[in-house]
Amino acid sequence: MNLKAIRILFLKDLFLSRRFLFAYFLAGMAASAIACYPDATVSFIGFILILTVAIAAGIHFIGNLLLSETIDQTRLFIMSLPVSLLDYSIGKISVVLTTYLIPWSAMLACTVICTSLLPWAKQGSMVTLPAIFLFLFSSFMLQLVTAVITESVGWTICVMVGGNVGLNIFLMKLFAIPEIAEISKGDILRWPPVIHQIHGVELLVIAIALGLTVMVQTRKRDLT
Amino acid sequence: MNTVLATPTDNQLAASLSHVSKTYKHFKLQDLSFSLERGTVAGLIGPNGAGKSTTMRILMGLVHPNSGTVQVLGQPISSSQASAKQDIGYYSEDMRLYKPESILWHMQFVRSLYPSWDDAYARELLDRFGLIEQQAIKGLSHGQRVKAMLLLILARRPKFLILDEPTNGLDPVAKHEVLTELMRVVEDPDRTILYSSHNTADIEKICDSITFIDRGRLIASDNRDSFLEQWKRIKLHAPETWQTPSIRGLRLESTFHQLRILSLSHFRDEIPAELQSSGATIEAIDPMSLEEIFVSSVMRGREGEGS
Numbered sequence: 001m002n003l004k005a006i007r008i009l010f011l012k013d014l015f016l017s018r019r020f021l022f023a024y025f026l027a028g029m030a031a032s033a034i035a036c037y038p039d040a041t042v043s044f045i046g047f048i049l050i051l052t053v054a055i056a057a058g059i060h061f062i063g064n065l066l067l068s069e070t071i072d073q074t075r076l077f078i079m080s081l082p083v084s085l086l087d088y089s090i091g092k093i094s095v096v097l098t099t100y101l102i103p104w105s106a107m108l109a110c111t112v113i114c115t116s117l118l119p120w121a122k123q124g125s126m127v128t129l130p131a132i133f134l135f136l137f138s139s140f141m142l143q144l145v146t147a148v149i150t151e152s153v154g155w156t157i158c159v160m161v162g163g164n165v166g167l168n169i170f171l172m173k174l175f176a177i178p179e180i181a182e183i184s185k186g187d188i189l190r191w192p193p194v195i196h197q198i199h200g201v202e203l204l205v206i207a208i209a210l211g212l213t214v215m216v217q218t219r220k221r222d223l224t
Numbered sequence: 225m226n227t228v229l230a231t232p233t234d235n236q237l238a239a240s241l242s243h244v245s246k247t248y249k250h251f252k253l254q255d256l257s258f259s260l261e262r263g264t265v266a267g268l269i270g271p272n273g274a275g276k277s278t279t280m281r282i283l284m285g286l287v288h289p290n291s292g293t294v295q296v297l298g299q300p301i302s303s304s305q306a307s308a309k310q311d312i313g314y315y316s317e318d319m320r321l322y323k324p325e326s327i328l329w330h331m332q333f334v335r336s337l338y339p340s341w342d343d344a345y346a347r348e349l350l351d352r353f354g355l356i357e358q359q360a361i362k363g364l365s366h367g368q369r370v371k372a373m374l375l376l377i378l379a380r381r382p383k384f385l386i387l388d389e390p391t392n393g394l395d396p397v398a399k400h401e402v403l404t405e406l407m408r409v410v411e412d413p414d415r416t417i418l419y420s421s422h423n424t425a426d427i428e429k430i431c432d433s434i435t436f437i438d439r440g441r442l443i444a445s446d447n448r449d450s451f452l453e454q455w456k457r458i459k460l461h462a463p464e465t466w467q468t469p470s471i472r473g474l475r476l477e478s479t480f481h482q483l484r485i486l487s488l489s490h491f492r493d494e495i496p497a498e499l500q501s502s503g504a505t506i507e508a509i510d511p512m513s514l515e516e517i518f519v520s521s522v523m524r525g526r527e528g529e530g531s
Binding site for chain 2: 002005008012016072073074076077079080081082083084087221222
């Protein structure tokens with residue numbers, strides 16, 4: 001493994017996606033700020049915007065950094081340079097995760113900070129935030145593993161659509177849990193055991209998807 | 225057929241493939257063996273879909289063969305691909321640069337990966353190729369794009385250049401500029417070029433040795449002068465009942481009444497007499513162009529497959 005090559009590939013991709021990264025970061029911060037507005041309708045719009053930014057950033061970075069290299073035929077150029085498939089794969093997976101996690105963590109942090117600081121915000125509503133953000137991240141990881149295995153825009157979009165449908169079902173089921181519904185409407189933040197179980201499942205999905213992504217990508221023998 | 229271009233020692237070889245096979249769904253590269261001596265320019269000629277690009281990608285370590293061994297610059301490419309690529313420059317017509325970025329950005333990016341990058345030479349190439357370093361790739365013509373790509377390859381001073389159809393689609397002036405630069409490169413006796421094309425005129429101009437490939441098989445491999453000396457076109461008159469004599473490498477290409485046109489792959493001084501004694505009257509024995517040799521080799525190879 002050549003750390004210098006990985007760093008150069010990582011920085012190259014980060015540079016190439018700098019404008020979109022900045023745009024998603026700003027959009028995410030704005031969406032989070034809107035979500036914390038005291039008016040329920042505006043706040044709901046903000047929440048929908050958070051989901052939209054997270055979903056759009058995920059599919060955009062996977063498409064732009066991973067799939068487009070094959071479509072635009074720039075991958076052959078990169079692979080003609082002194083980098084191994086392992087270097088390429090580690091650089092690529094790291095940069096896709098980084099670019100996604102920057103707006104993702106900015107939105108999570110902004111929402112948590114706003115909810116904690118703003119006098120009108122219900123502290124209990126924070127109980128669902130990590131679960132929702134982890135669901136978005138696990139959905140992104142499933143898209144990433146699909147993109148790596150299939151190298152197909154079509155299949156990746158199918159998984160994205162599945163993730164969006166799944167998100168609606170997840171939100172419905174999450175707020176249907178009496179304990180969660182009760183805490184999220186109140187002013188006191190508590191973490192019931194059920195939310196830990198949900199986090200556990202989500203983290204497991206993320207870990208499996210990440211493991212699969214690294215395993216599949218590093219086992220590929222033909223580089224083009 | 226497995227032909228070895230030369231039999232030098234391993235450290236005199238820039239690359240060697242031994243019994244290499246690669247199977248895809250609709251294509252098979254079959255038992256390919258050949259080697260390239262250091263300091264030579266080798267041409268790989270084949271029709272579209274012959275396996276030229278696959279062979280070159282195998283040499284680069286980009287595609288792994290199902291069987292066989294590949295050595296490049298003294299190292300097995302399968303295990304030392306990344307380090308070997310420090311000394312290999314690879315161009316493919318399927319390769320693209322990042323459209324929004326400039327030539328300068330690409331130069332800086334490639335330089336960061338190559339300690340051997342020669343900035344002065346890169347500037348010289350910019351000038352010779354008439355490229356503007358601030359220009360974005362998306363604004364370049366096909367010829368400029370090819371030249372930009374070659375600049376990025378040549379400025380790192382690779383010992384081994386693998387060029388997959390570099391002059392495809394270039395206008396005559398751009399083609400001349402590219403070929404002239406490649407000829408400058410091979411003035412250094414330590415640098416080797418493997419050059420693929422289906423344009424035999426380019427190959428004839430710059431290559432020392434030539435390998436023909438068709439349908440995933442190597443069909444002939446020799447040095448350029450041997451090809452041109454040994455292959456002849458023979459025009460003769462013979463009675464309609466005349467049968468083509470069994471002479472090694474002799475093939476009937478066409479018949480028009482009593483006129484026969486034959487191609488011969490292994491010319492010897494005794495052959496005209498042998499043909500005369502078979503009842504034919506020789507009208508002319510002409511040299512064949514590389515293109516004619518290539519087409520005849522391919523047809524012979526396909527006939528051999530069918531029989």
